[in-house]
Amino acid sequence: MLSKIALALTVGVTATLFAYAAPAAHAVDFVAVGHSPTTGTPVPGAYVTADLGTWSEPPESYEFQWLRDGVAVPGATAQDYLVQPADVGHQLAPHVVGHRGSDSASFTGTPVAVRKIGAQVSLDVRRVHPRPDKRRLVWAAIGTVALERPSATDGSTITAYKKKDGHLKPLGTGVVTRGFAVVRLPWKRAPHGRTKVMLCYGGTDVVASTCSPVDVVRRPSSR
Template sequence: MKLAYQWLRDGVPIPGATGRRHRVVAGDIGHALSVRITGSRSGFTSTVQESAAVGPVVGSRLTAANPWLYGTAQVGKTLAAGVRPWGPGTVTLAWQWYRDGDKIAGATAASYVLVAADAGHTIVVGVSGSAPRFETATRFSEPTGAVGPGVLHPTPVPLYSGVAKVGETLTALPRQWGPGTVTLTYQWYRSSATGDVRIAGATRAKYTLVDADAGYRVKVRVTGSEPGFTTVRVYSAWTSTIRPARTTAPSTTHG
């Protein structure tokens, strides 16, 4: 009698799997295997028998290690992941970062730059290892502490340009702040015998000196803010004493 074999995966024939033995491959993991045997002999009707299914097939287990984190848990800083080698053989590793247990979209590298949305939350990295004929395994790092706000840098002392005289316009020169895009706002102040006086409505980069400024000095405060970072306020130096506008003597008519 002649016997023919066909191996099945979840009841579906496996292409090329027609021997008495079937070598389990990665594609079999998670599926049930069975074999169909067809017996034939000249002058006789062929007979087909199918074995009971075995499975689902499980892969061998990888030797997996937990990753660890290094870096400062602060907005704007970079966290990096490290892990000991996995085995046996060549294991492909894939990374995923999590914020309070939720996946961070697109954060799939071995390092991650903390953003404003991370402030006040904990961060974990997961690493998944895969290899043919092995079950995929995932391990997680210990969480960071709550991510702290970032520190703006640089935050230069502002300068100003213009003439310290009533009627003239002073312009604040904040210079370059960082990192990223920092929103700057302004407030001008006038000196007085009792302390600095905030000038009402003087909240732009330019300020035109008025009569009330004469005899006093003026300075500007620049406030830098960026989501996830601590707000910073810096002050310029005082101007020299503001001079009054030049007055013109009233004209007279001589007869």
């Protein structure tokens, strides 16, 4: 009798164990959970790069679309984007789509403000002959433009100013060729001493204009 009861209990417990099914694990939703800032220098001719983001599960593939002020830029569908002159003054941001199996998720990256290429100007003042057929020496300034990244500056201008009666009076203007411009200055005599000149670069459609005060030491020629 006891053996029959034990057998019945064994069969009952075994049947109960086989009948129990563990609850199914909850599937993790595929979502973007964060991203790092967009990288690169946002000036024409340079690249900006979209961050790949952080996801609940690793994506199997990505899609990219660059936005200018929230509007898709035609053809800009790579992780890297070459900044164009038309982007100056606008915001660029990448829209990133991740795919995993049949699931997709997306995020819009950090926007960057596109600016013109930065420039600096310097001045080297010297006495030169204006033309070979003239003997009298005149004052001239050689202005130099230095850029944060290469860009064409030919045809732009450098102008020297002198402050007079609270206003800037132009002394002369030169056209830039290969980063240099010769500015003729209207000085008839060159007494000893120091004078302040404001040197301004006019800029281009992609290079920023800039002005710098310059101390010019004038010394009389021995001739």
